[in-house]
Amino acid sequence: MCLHTxxxxxxxxxxxxxxxxxxxxxxxxxxxxxxxxLLFDDTGELLPDGRVIAPHRPLAATA
Structure with missing residues (x-):
């Protein structure tokens, strides 16, 4: 699908x-x-084969 070099x-x-x-x-x-x-703003993903990748935002740093 990708034609980039x-x-x-x-x-x-x-x-x-x-x-x-x-x-x-x-x-x-x-x-x-x-x-x-498909990449969603919450960092979740939907792959072409139908697999779902759960959101994986990094944890906020605590001071």
Missing amino acids: PACPTADRPDREAARVVAAHPEQGWSLLCNGA
């Missing part, structure tokens, strides 16, 4: 979020990456 990471790789955004819909809270993954 170098190619973006595929949706099954851990670094899949590094793929380029091909469609952004910030008003709806999601972006489509060139590897077919």
